[in-house]
Amino acid sequence: MTELLVASNRGPLSFRVHDGQLTAQRGGGGLVSGLASVSATTDVLWVCAALSDTDRQAASQAPGGYLEKAGYDTGGASVRMLDIPPDTFDRAYNVVANSVLWFVHHMLYDTPRRPEFDRAFRGDWQAYVEYNTAYADALAETAAPGAKVLVQDYHLALVPRLLRERRADLRIAHFTHTPWAPPEYFRMLPDDVATELLTGILGADHAGFLSPRWASAFVDCCADVLGAAVTSDTVGLADRTTRCGVHALGADGEFLAERANADDVETRMQAIRAKAGDRQLIVRVDRTELSKNILRGLAAYRELLRERPQWRGKVVHVAFAYPSRYGLPEYRDYAAAVEELAAEIQDEFGTDDWQPLLLQVDDDFARSLAAYRLADVLLVNPIRDGMNLVAKEGPVLADHGVTLVLSREAGAYDELGDDAIAVNPYDVSGTAQALHEALSMPADERAKRCRRLAEAATGLPPAQWFADQVAALD
Amino acid sequence: MTELLVASNRGPLSFRVHDGQLTAQRGGGGLVSGLASVSATTDVLWVCAALSDTDRQAASQAPGGYLEKAGYDTGGASVRMLDIPPDTFDRAYNVVANSVLWFVHHMLYDTPRRPEFDRAFRGDWQAYVEYNTAYADALAETAAPGAKVLVQDYHLALVPRLLRERRADLRIAHFTHTPWAPPEYFRMLPDDVATELLTGILGADHAGFLSPRWASAFVDCCADVLGAAVTSDTVGLADRTTRCGVHALGADGEFLAERANADDVETRMQAIRAKAGDRQLIVRVDRTELSKNILRGLAAYRELLRERPQWRGKVVHVAFAYPSRYGLPEYRDYAAAVEELAAEIQDEFGTDDWQPLLLQVDDDFARSLAAYRLADVLLVNPIRDGMNLVAKEGPVLADHGVTLVLSREAGAYDELGDDAIAVNPYDVSGTAQALHEALSMPADERAKRCRRLAEAATGLPPAQWFADQVAALD
Numbered sequence: 001m002t003e004l005l006v007a008s009n010r011g012p013l014s015f016r017v018h019d020g021q022l023t024a025q026r027g028g029g030g031l032v033s034g035l036a037s038v039s040a041t042t043d044v045l046w047v048c049a050a051l052s053d054t055d056r057q058a059a060s061q062a063p064g065g066y067l068e069k070a071g072y073d074t075g076g077a078s079v080r081m082l083d084i085p086p087d088t089f090d091r092a093y094n095v096v097a098n099s100v101l102w103f104v105h106h107m108l109y110d111t112p113r114r115p116e117f118d119r120a121f122r123g124d125w126q127a128y129v130e131y132n133t134a135y136a137d138a139l140a141e142t143a144a145p146g147a148k149v150l151v152q153d154y155h156l157a158l159v160p161r162l163l164r165e166r167r168a169d170l171r172i173a174h175f176t177h178t179p180w181a182p183p184e185y186f187r188m189l190p191d192d193v194a195t196e197l198l199t200g201i202l203g204a205d206h207a208g209f210l211s212p213r214w215a216s217a218f219v220d221c222c223a224d225v226l227g228a229a230v231t232s233d234t235v236g237l238a239d240r241t242t243r244c245g246v247h248a249l250g251a252d253g254e255f256l257a258e259r260a261n262a263d264d265v266e267t268r269m270q271a272i273r274a275k276a277g278d279r280q281l282i283v284r285v286d287r288t289e290l291s292k293n294i295l296r297g298l299a300a301y302r303e304l305l306r307e308r309p310q311w312r313g314k315v316v317h318v319a320f321a322y323p324s325r326y327g328l329p330e331y332r333d334y335a336a337a338v339e340e341l342a343a344e345i346q347d348e349f350g351t352d353d354w355q356p357l358l359l360q361v362d363d364d365f366a367r368s369l370a371a372y373r374l375a376d377v378l379l380v381n382p383i384r385d386g387m388n389l390v391a392k393e394g395p396v397l398a399d400h401g402v403t404l405v406l407s408r409e410a411g412a413y414d415e416l417g418d419d420a421i422a423v424n425p426y427d428v429s430g431t432a433q434a435l436h437e438a439l440s441m442p443a444d445e446r447a448k449r450c451r452r453l454a455e456a457a458t459g460l461p462p463a464q465w466f467a468d469q470v471a472a473l474d
Numbered sequence: 475m476t477e478l479l480v481a482s483n484r485g486p487l488s489f490r491v492h493d494g495q496l497t498a499q500r501g502g503g504g505l506v507s508g509l510a511s512v513s514a515t516t517d518v519l520w521v522c523a524a525l526s527d528t529d530r531q532a533a534s535q536a537p538g539g540y541l542e543k544a545g546y547d548t549g550g551a552s553v554r555m556l557d558i559p560p561d562t563f564d565r566a567y568n569v570v571a572n573s574v575l576w577f578v579h580h581m582l583y584d585t586p587r588r589p590e591f592d593r594a595f596r597g598d599w600q601a602y603v604e605y606n607t608a609y610a611d612a613l614a615e616t617a618a619p620g621a622k623v624l625v626q627d628y629h630l631a632l633v634p635r636l637l638r639e640r641r642a643d644l645r646i647a648h649f650t651h652t653p654w655a656p657p658e659y660f661r662m663l664p665d666d667v668a669t670e671l672l673t674g675i676l677g678a679d680h681a682g683f684l685s686p687r688w689a690s691a692f693v694d695c696c697a698d699v700l701g702a703a704v705t706s707d708t709v710g711l712a713d714r715t716t717r718c719g720v721h722a723l724g725a726d727g728e729f730l731a732e733r734a735n736a737d738d739v740e741t742r743m744q745a746i747r748a749k750a751g752d753r754q755l756i757v758r759v760d761r762t763e764l765s766k767n768i769l770r771g772l773a774a775y776r777e778l779l780r781e782r783p784q785w786r787g788k789v790v791h792v793a794f795a796y797p798s799r800y801g802l803p804e805y806r807d808y809a810a811a812v813e814e815l816a817a818e819i820q821d822e823f824g825t826d827d828w829q830p831l832l833l834q835v836d837d838d839f840a841r842s843l844a845a846y847r848l849a850d851v852l853l854v855n856p857i858r859d860g861m862n863l864v865a866k867e868g869p870v871l872a873d874h875g876v877t878l879v880l881s882r883e884a885g886a887y888d889e890l891g892d893d894a895i896a897v898n899p900y901d902v903s904g905t906a907q908a909l910h911e912a913l914s915m916p917a918d919e920r921a922k923r924c925r926r927l928a929e930a931a932t933g934l935p936p937a938q939w940f941a942d943q944v945a946a947l948d
Contacts, residue, residue, distance in 0.1 A: 107658070110584035111857055112764040112808060118902040119777055182658040184581070184691075187883075188900045217658075290586040303593055334586060383585055409661075426662045428592040 001144035002045040002078065004470065006035060007135050007159060008152035009093065011048025011079055013067060015058040022058050024072045030249050031152065032075070034466025039076035046079045047138050049089060049131075059083040065138075080142075082134050091127035093155065098325060100124075100189075101154045101197075105178040106291040106384045107185050117190050125193060129158060132200070136162035145169050148473045150466075151204065153177045158196060161203025171473040174201045175208040175247070178386045179411070180217040183224035194225050202228075202235060202242045206472045210387040211411035215244045245472055248415060249465045251392035253458040260369040260397050268370035275358055276316040280439055283375035283402075284317075285368045285390050287324035288335045288361070293383045293407070293425050294321050295334070298341045298357075300381075300431035305349050305356065308436050313354045315439060318371050322363040335361070372397040376446075377438040379405045380412075383425045387411040391420075392457035401447035403438040405431070415456045419449040475618035476519040476552065478944065480509060481609050481633060482626035483567065485522025485553055487541060489532040496532050498546045504723050505626065506549070508940025513550035520553045521612050523563060523605075533557040539612075554616075556608050565601035567629065573802060574598075574663075575628045575671075579652040580765040580858045581659050591664050599667060603632060606674070610636035619643050622947045624940075625678065627651045632670060635677030645947040648675045649682040649721070652860045653885070654691040657698035668699050676702075676709060676716045680946045684861040685885035689718045719946055722889060723939045725866035727932040734843040734871050742844035749832055750790040754913055757849035757876075758791075759842045759864050761798035762809045762835070767857045767881070767899050768795050769808070772815045772831075774855075774905035779823050779830060782910050787828045789913060792845050796837040809835070846871035850920075851912040853879045854886075857899045861885040865894075866931035875921035877912040879905070889930045893923040 012032050013024045026032070035044060050056040059081035062070035067079040084092075100121075103109050115121075136159050139149055151159045151174045160172045180186075186194060198221060201207050209215040215233065222228040222235040229236040233244045259265070272281075282301065286292040301317050321338055325331040342359040349356045360367070372378075378394040388410040394402055395416075406413055406420035413422070421434045441449075460468070486506050487498045500506070509518060524530040533555035536544035541553040558566075574595075577583050589595075610633050613623055625633045625648045634646045654660075660668060672695060675681050683689040689707065696702040696709040703710040707718045733739070746755075756775065760766040775791050795812055799805040816833040823830045834841070846852075852868040862884040868876055869890075880887055880894035887896070895908045915923075934942070 108585055111582055112767075112804075113769065113811075115900050116770060116773060116902050117898075117900055117904070118773060119781065122903060182656055184656040184659070187898070190901045190904060191898060293586075295587060296590060299590060299592060307593065330586075337587075424591075424661070424665060426589055426591055427664045428590050429596060430591070430664060 001147070002043050002142050003144050003147050004038065004042050005045045005047065005139055005143055005147060005149045006031060006152065007047045007139055007149065007156055009049055009097070009155040010051060011046055011081055012075060012077070013072060013079060013081075014051060015054040017054055022054060022061075024058070024067070026073070026075065030252075030462035030465055033252055033255065033462040035077050036075055037463035037466065038470070044077040045142055046074075046077050047082065047135055048079065049082050049084055055081060056083050056086070080138060082138060084131055084134055088127045088130050091124040092131035094327060095121075095124040096128035097155045099328060101157070102178065104181045104186060104189060105154065107181060108290050109188070115188060132156055132158035133162055135159050136166055139163050140166035143167060143170055146171065148470060149173070150175065150469050158200035159203075161200045164203040172204040173206040173208060173469050173473055174204040175469060176201075176214065176218070176386070177210065178214075179211075179384050180209065180214040180221070182217050183221050186221045186225065194221075198222055198226055199237065202237050202240070204242055206469075207235075207242050207244045208247050208469055208472065209244065210246070210248055211414050212246050213414075214386065214411065215246055219244060243472070247465050247468050248411065248460055249387055249389070249462065250460040251389060251396050251457045252462050253396050253454075254461075256369070256393055256396055260373060262366070264366040265369045265373070268364070268367040269374055272318060272358070272370060272374055275355065276318070279313075280315045280376040281371070281374055282315060282317045282377040282379055282435060282439070283371045283394070284379045285320045285371060286322070288321045288331065288338060289324045290330060290334055291382050291384055293381045294319070294338050295341060296425060296428050296431065297379055297381050298338065298345060299428045300435060301357070302345050302348070303428060303432035304435045305345075307432065311436070311439060312349060312356075313351070316355065317357045318375075319357060319359045320368055320371065321359065321361050323361065369397060373399045375402045376400075377403050377405060377435065379435065380410060381405065381407045381423055381425045381431060382410050383407070385410040385412070391416055395450050395453035395457055398450055401443065401450035403441050403446050403449065404453055405434045405438050415459065416453055419452045419456070475621070476517050476616050477618050477621050478512065478516050479519045479521065479613055479617055479621060479623045480505060480626065481521045481613055481623065481630055483523055483571070483629040484525060485520055485555055486549060486551070487546060487553060487555075488525065489528040491528055496528060496535075498532070498541070500547070500549065504726075504936035504939055507726055507729070507936040509551050510549055511937035511940065512944070518551040519616055520548075520551050521556065521609055522553065523556050523558055529555060530557050530560070554612060556612060558605055558608055562601045562604050565598040566605035568801060569595075569598040570602035571629045572799060575631070576652065578655045578660060578663060579628065581655060582764050583662070589662060606630055606632035607636055609633050610640060613637050614640035617641060617644055620645065622944060623647070624649065624943050632674035635674045638677040646678040647680040647682060647943050647947055648678040649943060650675075650688065650692070650860070651684065652688075653685075653858050654683065654688040654695070656691050657695050660695045660699065668695075672696055672700055673711065676711050676714070678716055680943075681709075681716050681718045682721050682943055682946065683718065684720070684722055685888050686720050687888075688860065688885065689720055693718060717946070721939050721942050722885065722934055723861055723863070723936065724934040725863060725870050725931045726936050727870050727928075728935075730843070730867055730870055734847060736840070738840040739843045739847070742838070742841040743848055746792060746832070746844055746848055749829065750792070753787075754789045754850040755845070755848055756789060756791045756851040756853055756909060756913070757845045757868070758853045759794045759845060760796070762795045762805065762812060763798045764804060764808055765856050765858055767855045768793070768812050769815060770899060770902050770905065771853055771855050772812065772819060773902045774909060775831070776819050776822070777902060777906035778909050779819070781906065785910070785913060786823060786830070787825070790829065791831045792849075793831060793833045794842055794845065795833065795835050797835065843871060847873045849876045850874075851877045851879060851909065853909065854884060855879065855881045855897055855899045855905060856884050857881070859884040859886070865890055869924050869927035869931055872924055875917065875924035877915050877920050877923065878927055879908045879912050889933065890927055893926045893930070
């Protein structure tokens with residue numbers, strides 16, 4: 001029986017076949033560092049899902065799905081990987097979580113046409129219920145009496161209630177890593193689905209969010225859809241009250257500083273300098289995700305070069321747009337549109353000795369760190385974003401200070417807004433103007449602001465963020 | 475000098491060339507009937523824009539743009555048609571009003587790609603300012619001291635403030651015929667544009683809306699964007715306070731009843747019956763407007779026929795989807811998608827003696843009235859709608875009672891919701907279920923509900939709606 005449990009879709013290990021052998025690969029992120037910080041002293045279980053056929057193979061070969069029992073290095077915690085049937089997983093994860101809930105909370109729909117909640121969706125929703133139920137069952141089975149359970153994200157919104165039905169003794173927290181939709185947008189969901197999602201999270205004692213905006217939108221939805229009794233940070237329904245809290249996940253400064261000094265990063269810095277020369281660099285690092293607003297970012301760069309010819313030949317836009325959700329047609333189309341617009345910009349402005357845009361679409365973490373170190377301007381312009389860690393990591397790593405151009409629609413804006421140049425992500429002209437101001441900022445002003453940004457960005461490092469969630473259940 | 479002035483984009487007359495002569499055609503609608511009811515006793519001026527080259531010709535030939543001075547029958551009011559330069563009009567009307575403000579208030583954007591407020595938009599916005607200024611100038615020139623001015627709709631949102639700057643003595647009302655966007659969506663607009671739109675309307679003493687939802691969204695936007703001091707129905711900014719009110723425009727029962735008994739309507743009833751036989755009819759009458767949700771309506775009908783085979787051969791869906799904004803590519807694509815889906819349904823279910831769907835895309839008012847009279851079920855499922863008069867006109871005209879399937883996102887839902895079957899417009903399965911319930915409703919229940927619907931629908935006929943706006947300025 002375990003005192004502290006974590007549930008998330010993605011776990012700390014993933015598997016590949018290497019030379020005919022299953023090989024485990026350790027992932028990173030806030031949860032991994034958070035758990036590492038407590039697993040030495042506390043008995044911890046992490047419940048996650050098999051995400052691929054190789055994961056599935058590893059999970060099915062491990063006794064009870066416990067990876068450490070199969071001899072894998074799980075970093076101290078016990079890790080149970082759930083082998084959810086592939087079709088159920090696909091519908092729960094790709095359809096409901098990533099094509100519906102993600103779209104709703106980020107307000108990404110082309111509303112005249114999508115979403116369309118038809119009969120096929122009812123089957124998808126059933127799969128989401130089953131996937132959440134598998135987690136609730138696994139957690140209920142292993143939790144010690146009165147144990148604490150941290151349920152992570154929109155994939156698992158039903159788990160708190162399902163788990164409470166099974167184990168009323170547990171102390172349950174849910175944490176949402178996305179934004180939360182305003183009621184007028186959340187209402188798009190079928191009524192029963194909207195109700196189950198909200199009451200699902202309200203099964204928790206504590207509902208955590210990355211920004212006061214998202215917490216407040218959640219409370220508004222509970223009032224609007226459920227008619228719940230709400231205050232600014234509590235929701236009461238039937239005889240239970242759920243507290244809402246904000247835990248603004250920060251950058252992992254120590255890890256980043258160490259990793260960014262490795263040789264592979266140095267090599268990539270040289271490669272970027274070889275292409276860009278000593279010109280100022282506008283850097284962006286994103287998954288090619290619809291919410292990240294890469295197209296309008298490129299359009300703003302084009303408008304900058306058109307309207308402010310003084311920057312031609314003086315600046316290079318280093319844009320990393322890494323593959324994301326390529327299984328979804330919207331994402332493939334979007335990625336193609338990004339490459340097309342990038343080519344147009346190259347054609348319009350490129351010269352024999354100046355390449356205005358370095359677009360890279362192959363994922364390379366070391367190269368991202370290299371770009372952070374070299375950046376003069378960091379462009380982070382999502383149309384809506386739970387937090388956005390790029391905005392926090394960039395200032396921590398910039399060798400000579402970086403000016404952050406930051407969307408006011410990112411959760412990170414709460415902490416970084418004062419020292420960033422704020423943009424409305426839909427305002428391409430405004431973004432072009434912000435890039436101009438950022439490029440024009442004197443070095444000392446840039447360095448001064450960057451120091452304050454880095455400080456704010458590391459205010460709540462992952463271990464502390466994780467500990468705060470645990471403490472919220474005391 | 476005039477005591478009562480009305481300003482709207484579209485006026486009561488439009489012009490065509492007939493046998494080489496300019497010919498005036500009178501339009502209908504709430505404003506026309508409203509003005510007719512007061513113009514016998516009050517000195518009234520209606521300021522509108524020339525919408526076409528022939529309108530422009532008529533306006534330029536009339537002394538000062540006053541149509542009655544050129545001998546046209548303006549129904550008692552003085553009508554001044556503004557000859558705004560074609561390019562200015564096109565950018566103000568087609569781009570800013572119809573492709574931006576309409577999209578924002580109806581939440582129609584495909585957000586990952588549009589809107590894109592770039593340099594071209596700044597020119598469009600300037601045109602919108604000029605177009606609004608032309609109205610403010612014309613009104614300021616003619617209004618008697620202390621006169622009342624009723625400014626209509628999202629085309630003219632800047633007029634109240636511009637007019638007050640010119641004539642502080644006037645009593646000004648603004649009325650919004652669309653929904654109003656929630657703050658999280660309204661924030662998409664460039665900051666200065668958002669501010670000018672709100673402060674524009676706040677130049678009025680009274681801001682009118684079709685539903686408490688839209689009034690409350692407007693107040694929320696004023697608080698969020700302007701930091702204005704608000705109550706549930708007032709907005710205070712600087713030293714002025716604007717009252718917000720709801721005037722829920724109703725159907726013109728008398729006019730409809732008379733018009734629907736004309737011979738041309740009877741002819742069309744026979745034509746519909748000839749095709750549909752005595753089967754139950756599900757009727758929809760819409761412009762092919764992105765907000766009207768015709769595609770999901772057709773998808774719901776398809777799901778009904780798939781999942782409830784008992785209705786095959788027993789029901790005909792009469793769908794009128796009239797041309798709208800065909801100049802905009804989104805609308806052309808949408809109209810094509812409607813025809814395509816209709817053809818799929820025809821192919822999937824049509825038999826030698828049953829045509830499941832009668833889709834008509836050519837506008838015919840008499841045929842619309844014929845369909846209202848014959849309808850058993852009226853489907854009104856917009857994703858967002860200021861009011862929706864179809865939902866009000868149908869029950870008034872149904873010969874044998876009609877069951878209204880009504881989107882909860884239409885303003886009309888406030889008054890009609892109790893006796894309609896409510897649908898979430900994004901929920902295709904829910905809409906199919908609602909159609910099933912509507913078709914299954916016993917005749918006496920249908921008739922009883924329809925009587926109550928008709929009564930609620932005519933609660934505030936156009937003349938009264940107009941008089942209320944005037945009275946709100948006392």
